[in-house]
Amino acid sequence: MLSRKVTSHGQDSSYFLGWQEYEKNPFDPIHNPSGIIQMGLAENQLSFDLLESWIEENQESNWFRKRGGSVFRELALFQDYHGLPEFKKELAEYMSEIRGNRVKFDVDKLVLTAGSTSANEILMFCLAEPGEAFLIPTPYYPGFDRDLQWRTGVEIIPIHTTSSNNFAITKPSLEEAFQRAQSLHLKVKGLFLTNPSNPLGTTLSPQELHLLLSFSLSHSLHIVSDEIYSGTASSPSSPTLTEALARLLPDPLHPAWGRLHVVSSLSKDLGLPGFRIGAIYSHNAALVAAATKMSSFGLVSSQSQFLLSRILADKGFIRRYTRENRARLGRRRGVMQAGLREAGLPCLRSEAGLFCWVDMRRLLASASFEAEAELWRRMVHEFGVNVAPGSSCHCAEPGWFRVCFANVAEETLRVAMRRIRAFVADSGIRR
Ligand SMILES: Cc1ncc(COP(=O)(O)O)c(C=O)c1O
Numbered sequence: 001m002l003s004r005k006v007t008s009h010g011q012d013s014s015y016f017l018g019w020q021e022y023e024k025n026p027f028d029p030i031h032n033p034s035g036i037i038q039m040g041l042a043e044n045q046l047s048f049d050l051l052e053s054w055i056e057e058n059q060e061s062n063w064f065r066k067r068g069g070s071v072f073r074e075l076a077l078f079q080d081y082h083g084l085p086e087f088k089k090e091l092a093e094y095m096s097e098i099r100g101n102r103v104k105f106d107v108d109k110l111v112l113t114a115g116s117t118s119a120n121e122i123l124m125f126c127l128a129e130p131g132e133a134f135l136i137p138t139p140y141y142p143g144f145d146r147d148l149q150w151r152t153g154v155e156i157i158p159i160h161t162t163s164s165n166n167f168a169i170t171k172p173s174l175e176e177a178f179q180r181a182q183s184l185h186l187k188v189k190g191l192f193l194t195n196p197s198n199p200l201g202t203t204l205s206p207q208e209l210h211l212l213l214s215f216s217l218s219h220s221l222h223i224v225s226d227e228i229y230s231g232t233a234s235s236p237s238s239p240t241l242t243e244a245l246a247r248l249l250p251d252p253l254h255p256a257w258g259r260l261h262v263v264s265s266l267s268k269d270l271g272l273p274g275f276r277i278g279a280i281y282s283h284n285a286a287l288v289a290a291a292t293k294m295s296s297f298g299l300v301s302s303q304s305q306f307l308l309s310r311i312l313a314d315k316g317f318i319r320r321y322t323r324e325n326r327a328r329l330g331r332r333r334g335v336m337q338a339g340l341r342e343a344g345l346p347c348l349r350s351e352a353g354l355f356c357w358v359d360m361r362r363l364l365a366s367a368s369f370e371a372e373a374e375l376w377r378r379m380v381h382e383f384g385v386n387v388a389p390g391s392s393c394h395c396a397e398p399g400w401f402r403v404c405f406a407n408v409a410e411e412t413l414r415v416a417m418r419r420i421r422a423f424v425a426d427s428g429i430r431r
Helices: 014-024 048-057 072-077 085-097 115-127 144-149 171-183 206-218 241-248 255-259 285-298 302-313 315-342 369-381 410-430
Strands: 110-113 133-137 155-159 188-194 222-226 260-265 278-282 355-359 400-404
Touching (some): 014 369, 048 315, 072 302, 085 110, 085 278, 085 302, 085 315, 110 285, 115 144, 115 188, 115 222, 115 260, 115 278, 133 171, 144 155, 155 171, 171 188, 171 206, 188 206, 206 241, 255 260, 278 285, 302 315, 315 355, 369 410
Parallel strands (some): 133 188, 188 222, 222 260
Antiparallel strands (some): 110 278, 260 278, 355 400
């Protein structure tokens, strides 16, 4: 018999069910051409060749050697939860680089974690008691239901947005969510934002940044800014919450600085989710100390830190990689958007992320989440394409889907687009 804690997690949504369907029958152009194509997974596989060439040309780093000597024993024994200093320095500089060097990161305010998953959960443990709440704009990454709530007991209160203004966050929507939390007797501890957004692929506008900061200031709320998709934006020109706060409150000693916490990861920008490298960046010294202790439960292995410190230290390579990766993602996004348009499916204008947010409302048999689920089932089982339905992202309107474009080969994308066109034609006939 297992405990109530482990039998009540948020992993039974269609988001995770789609992955299971894919695992049972994965597409392969040669061995299983009628299998399911996975377009529900936000992975970046477009620039692996660049990293592979770097590794090929820098064999010394692979074999745990530094300046001719072995560091094997040093790494084998290393277990300090503060992380390898050379890695933290390089990671802080990389975080600046992908933000156009407009934000500086101080290594003493950085906590290493096993991916953003761990960073986000640690922040919830540090900032809220069980039964306290964070407000999160919808639609949001389906994994948050598990990552933020499951073990911590923290509650998520959605801030509902709509397609009528391209899912922008407004003052009434923020206030409505805050009131809803209060009517449920939940104390609101903060706002949890994803910028750039998963699943929208958009960045917060200057108006939204200002609104969110003013709202958090007026209620003394924390802000967690999950910026895991920073390096996927077509250009690093959009301002971040850190920059907006610096403009609003230039005094670094203002208490609001201690309530802004940035989450970062190498899972998307460098396409390395398997390496489990994430970080919390906070100006709050007490939080940094607590989070560092909590990171003991999800450390980044010393060999990952070692290898990545070498890659990130090669500044010329990183600049080239970042530029080329952004360009490749931009091209893929363009191909995907054009293909969807051709199939008669509009999508939200976006400039970041590894996905398009696609409007399939006209294909629904009725404006309901049941009809959305039925559409999704047909797409997976009859047409062999897995995508994430909007309901798994808690979208308030049925008929939106997240379709990922960077985890498949170009040829597979073409097959997927053919299938999507056939699916749209078939759905049109059925209606
Ligand atoms: C917004 C967001 N946060 C966190 C994560 C988890 O990332 P990681 O692999 O760094 O744990 C994801 C993964 O898709 C995500 O989209």
